[in-house]
Amino acid sequence: MKLWQKMVLSIIIVFVLGMDIVAYVLINKSYALNKTTEYSAAQNEQFFIKKSLSQSIASTAGNYTALNLDNLKSNIIPYADYYRNQKVYLELYINNEIVYSNFNNSMNSRPELNIGIGEQSRIAQDSGESRYLFIASYLAEPYSKLKFVYIKDVQGLMDYKKQITDYFVIISLVAALCLSCIIILLVWKLTRPLRALTKATGEIAKGHYQQRVQINSQDEIGEFARNFNIMAGSVETHVQLLSNATAEKQRFIDNLAHEMRTPITAIMGYGEFLKYANYSEEERIKALDYIISQSERMQNMSLKLLDLAGIRKDQICFGNIKLDEIVERVEATLAHRLTENKLEIKKILQHTVLWADAHLMESLLLNLLENAIRASSPGGSIDVLSYVKHEQFVLQISDHGQGMAEDEIQKVREPFYRVDKARSSQNGGAGLGLALCEQICLLHQATMNISSTLNIGTTVEIIFYNSMTTL
Amino acid sequence: MANILIVEDEMAIADLIAMNLKLVGHATTQIDDGNEVMAAIQATTPDLIILDVMLPNKDGFELMKEIAPLGVPVIFLTAKDQLDDKIMGLRSGADDYIVKPFAIIELITRIETVLKRYQVHSSIFRLEQLEVRLDEHVVLLNDEQVDLTTKEFSLLTLLIANQNLALSREKLLSLVWGVEFMGETRTIDVHIQKLRKKLSLEDRIKTVYKVGYRLEVR
Numbered sequence: 001m002k003l004w005q006k007m008v009l010s011i012i013i014v015f016v017l018g019m020d021i022v023a024y025v026l027i028n029k030s031y032a033l034n035k036t037t038e039y040s041a042a043q044n045e046q047f048f049i050k051k052s053l054s055q056s057i058a059s060t061a062g063n064y065t066a067l068n069l070d071n072l073k074s075n076i077i078p079y080a081d082y083y084r085n086q087k088v089y090l091e092l093y094i095n096n097e098i099v100y101s102n103f104n105n106s107m108n109s110r111p112e113l114n115i116g117i118g119e120q121s122r123i124a125q126d127s128g129e130s131r132y133l134f135i136a137s138y139l140a141e142p143y144s145k146l147k148f149v150y151i152k153d154v155q156g157l158m159d160y161k162k163q164i165t166d167y168f169v170i171i172s173l174v175a176a177l178c179l180s181c182i183i184i185l186l187v188w189k190l191t192r193p194l195r196a197l198t199k200a201t202g203e204i205a206k207g208h209y210q211q212r213v214q215i216n217s218q219d220e221i222g223e224f225a226r227n228f229n230i231m232a233g234s235v236e237t238h239v240q241l242l243s244n245a246t247a248e249k250q251r252f253i254d255n256l257a258h259e260m261r262t263p264i265t266a267i268m269g270y271g272e273f274l275k276y277a278n279y280s281e282e283e284r285i286k287a288l289d290y291i292i293s294q295s296e297r298m299q300n301m302s303l304k305l306l307d308l309a310g311i312r313k314d315q316i317c318f319g320n321i322k323l324d325e326i327v328e329r330v331e332a333t334l335a336h337r338l339t340e341n342k343l344e345i346k347k348i349l350q351h352t353v354l355w356a357d358a359h360l361m362e363s364l365l366l367n368l369l370e371n372a373i374r375a376s377s378p379g380g381s382i383d384v385l386s387y388v389k390h391e392q393f394v395l396q397i398s399d400h401g402q403g404m405a406e407d408e409i410q411k412v413r414e415p416f417y418r419v420d421k422a423r424s425s426q427n428g429g430a431g432l433g434l435a436l437c438e439q440i441c442l443l444h445q446a447t448m449n450i451s452s453t454l455n456i457g458t459t460v461e462i463i464f465y466n467s468m469t470t471l
Numbered sequence: 472m473a474n475i476l477i478v479e480d481e482m483a484i485a486d487l488i489a490m491n492l493k494l495v496g497h498a499t500t501q502i503d504d505g506n507e508v509m510a511a512i513q514a515t516t517p518d519l520i521i522l523d524v525m526l527p528n529k530d531g532f533e534l535m536k537e538i539a540p541l542g543v544p545v546i547f548l549t550a551k552d553q554l555d556d557k558i559m560g561l562r563s564g565a566d567d568y569i570v571k572p573f574a575i576i577e578l579i580t581r582i583e584t585v586l587k588r589y590q591v592h593s594s595i596f597r598l599e600q601l602e603v604r605l606d607e608h609v610v611l612l613n614d615e616q617v618d619l620t621t622k623e624f625s626l627l628t629l630l631i632a633n634q635n636l637a638l639s640r641e642k643l644l645s646l647v648w649g650v651e652f653m654g655e656t657r658t659i660d661v662h663i664q665k666l667r668k669k670l671s672l673e674d675r676i677k678t679v680y681k682v683g684y685r686l687e688v689r
Contacts, residue, residue: 261550265572266483272575273487276637276679277494278687286490290483 004191011183016176023168031161038157039133043122046135046150049079049090053148054139069099072146076100087153094145103151105132112136117144130155193221197228209236255416259301259431263294304432307363311439316357323352323361323386323395330365334373342378345369350387354467356444364440367433368397368460375401375458393464400457409452413438472496473586476517478508479548480526484571488521491575492582494635496688505529509537517543519585522565524549524556532563539564544585576633576642583632596631598688601670603631610670617669622647626662630676630686637685
């Protein structure tokens with residue numbers, strides 16, 4: 001059973017039950033009150049009739065010394081006739097013998113008659129289809145032998161109660177029906193957000209993570225929905241991140257496979273050439289050179305890949321490192337290429353100590369300087385600057401080489417992207433340098449900004465947000 | 472034999488193709504930039520273009536739209552091996568599609584097939600006193616006709632098409648006798664001996680140790 005059905009059912013049951021109890025109590029109270037009023041009115045009436053009868057008998061007894069049945073009867077008959085229309089019946093007994101009665105219903109017993117002198121009895125009894133109230137008492141002296149019974153048809157009271165009860169049953173049925181409709185509508189409306197939530201969760205479960213719940217109410221469900229939306233948002237973000245990461249990995253692997261094809265094709269091709277061709281000495285050397293350079297390219301790629309795969313958080317060893325020493329080491333590594341290209345590195349290191357991993361910083365500098373060398377034309381210079389700006393350590397490497405166009409700046413960070421494909425692949429560039437630099441920056445909580453102007457030069461600025469030391 | 476334009480931005484690959492085509496007697500021109508292709512076609516009027524897909528400035532598919540109206544046969548050469556790319560390449564009007572890495576013999580065979588289709592394939596091969604009229608199936612030695620069997624002639628054609636390149640016995644067997652032929656590779660040796668004797672090519676058809684035979688015309 002659905003929640004809204006349970007709610008409707010329980011509300012209706014409680015309502016009907018409550019209404020019925022209240023009505024039952026009210027009807028009974030009203031009946032009791034009516035009965036009291038009616039009974040006391042009847043008692044009063046009995047008293048007055050009895051008194052009038054006494055007077056009337058007294059006046060008769062004044063004329064006749066002895067009472068007899070006939071004159072007693074003649075005394076009571078006018079009253080009896082008069083009250084009959086009001087459904088009141090009268091009886092008169094003398095020494096427990098009936099004198100007069102206009103009450104025609106037979107009764108099994110008449111307990112009210114068993115009273116002593118000066119006593120009064122009031123008993124209600126059913127007879128046939130009606131209920132009668134019997135009030136019996138003896139007349140006052142000197143007629144204390146006379147017992148007067150006042151019988152009143154009180155069926156009206158019963159009828160009233162029955163009518164009220166019947167009426168109430170109808171009313172309660174109609175009310176329950178109307179109430180059911182209203183409650184169904186209300187509960188349906190109140191539980192609408194829950195259904196919306198159910199639908200949304202279903203959609204999300206199916207993988208539609210962009211799904212949200214449209215609930216603007218301020219109640220608990222509204223709050224729940226808002227929290228749910230926040231949760232769905234973060235689920236979506238995480239799923240998006242995961243799928244982005246997967247897509248990026250896939251793209252990386254695709255690129256890698258594609259990148260490997262060229263050196264493999266070349267190595268295979270030149271190998272075949274050497275095996276099958278009727279080559280000249282010059283061709284033989286060319287083929288061998290290509291085999292060597294393309295193998296170097298693959299080796300370079302595999303080394304960079306290892307670097308990329310190797311830099312994980314747990315393998316980093318942070319410490320206070322001296323940038324000037326690292327720059328010198330890198331310069332020594334690149335010395336051959338620098339002299340070959342007649343390039344000079346100009347260093348302005350204002351701040352040299354930073355909190356970083358020495359190996360990774362070396363790798364970072366090496367990659368950036370390699371790029372700068374590739375971009376520069378012979379005879380130029382490369383600037384390496386370090387300084388503190390806004391309490392953050394900044395490392396800046398600028399070349400005055402060929403520069404890049406705007407659309408290329410966007411792409412350079414992509415693994416395997418090479419600005420000058422023909423030239424850099426001959427230089428052994430794998431197109432992984434900046435991807436590696438970016439990973440290193442990420443691990444050092446640094447950002448890498450690249451700005452470049454075609455034919456003027458490129459500047460790479462690395463801002464370390466968390467590497468300032470107190471030293 | 473034919474004038475071939477190589478459009479490839481990887482120097483290693485471009486040189487590899489050029490060296491092999493030169494071996495079998497083709498003339499080549501190399502271009503590494505998409506923007507220079509149309510000018511190079513104008514200048515060299517190639518018989519065939521070998522076109523890389525991923526090129527700086529303008530990719531191969533784009534270039535194909537400009538080349539197609541010229542009626543110059545094109546063979547795509549690319550690292551993209553997705554079926555979609557192949558279909559796209561062939562739909563754009565290319566005559567063939569070769570995926571890297573490729574074997575030299577495969578490349579040369581495909582080039583040969585395309586050239587034959589366009590009939591730019593030269594029909595006469597001359598070497599010293601020997602003249603082979605490939606279309607007429609006629610072989611002249613010192614202006615005298617030499618009788619060759621069909622198999623011998625096929626073998627000779629194959630050696631000429633792959634001149635300066637060694638062909639393995641298995642390769643020759645499968646190309647001349649058909650792949651299904653399960654005969655001895657000795658058959659090849661016998662036929663080569665006959666060819667050498669009939670055409671006095673003893674010095675030209677070389678036995679390459681552990682590889683096969685090679686017709687040397689250099």
